[in-house]
Amino acid sequence: MIPSASTIRSTVRQGLIEKAPRSAGVQASCLAAWSTGDLSMILPAGTTVAVADGETIRMFHNTGVKPGVHLVEITAHPPAIIHSRPDARHYTGSANPDGRRLIEEDFAAASAAFLNKLSMDGTIEYLVVVSDPRTLGEMRKHFHHDLRSKIIGELAKDFSRRPLEDIASLIAGA
Template sequence: MGDSIMHLPTGAFVLVCDGSKALLLENKGDADLLDLRIVEALTDDNPPNRDQSSDRAGRFKTPSGAHAATEQTDWHDIAEERFLSTVAEMALKEIGQSTPASLVVAADPRSLGKLRPMLTDSGSVSILAELNRDLAHHTLPKIEEAISNA
């Protein structure tokens, strides 16, 4: 089982993120003993959609005279999308200063799917690994442990 341990080179970055909190960490230790330090932390106060919408969905008349409801805007979703875009920009700005820029991304599946294209389109970042786990609210030692054992 010893082969399955991830070795993160010194200077590699780890982006831990969910839809409302992100930590960009840098490994100041070596490949065998991680020492993750916070480079940047972002949080977004994104209340649930029910707390953001003011009224029920709009209604309109169809050509046949029946009434239909319009789809309600998901403000929570829009805010999450905007937050992830800010996270990606911040990460690229910070990581872009080191070459080669190596990154491990740990996020919930939804955030991971949205972040991947935002991070890789620039071409300046190489994603070493993706962890399909939400570690954004864990302590640094827990994050280090999860990444070491990935």
Template structure:
């Protein structure tokens, strides 16, 4: 028996990139873990909102939009956490988005992360994502 930690039942799974995020919920544990989609989040009001913090002058408009969405996603996750919508979270994002998200996440959200996947998974099926989580946990 390996000493891997198990992802708890009902864990929030966030699969994100700079253009959107999909929220899933886990069912079952260990080898029986599956996920179902709860909802999609898309960027909104990017031009009027802007990213948090200072941005390099050489940053492209697309990179600025991605940073703004990371901030929006971090805010949404904090809102869900405050409403007790999740206790544990799996966070999967490409390296760029993951870095932007980490700097924007509230400490209570960050403390909920049970597993981080430094991978682009937005075009994967729920079954594939569940398998990747099972293999990583």
């Protein structure tokens, strides 16, 4: 479930989520930690983590005072499904027999649209996306350039039904 933008903003206003200062240095250090493979992930306080697959999306905030992984799950409502234009859809048939895939792609597009909205209204300062490879690929097609600039990490893993501790360990060990 995805939290509404007002829910996240009110949580931030209440001081429950600390915002890290937006700087290229923080983003560069996070990306360097991921790219070298030698360091564990340094997740700035206030980072939003989206864990998705073709059916669900779970949202978390990193609430630690020090850089690290201290995730708190945010309750959310599912995004409204965005259906592709009828003339742009791939209909099921011999070339594409899986109609379920179309539903998953629509959900991924709706999830990306929701993340775009949160980014544009300033709710998301930094973002880590954890998703199965197919859904992540579909979401990337729909990410706005503003949101792309806030992504400090992407993990192509299906962790949507895993416990919070596993997700935190995955990010910390990345």
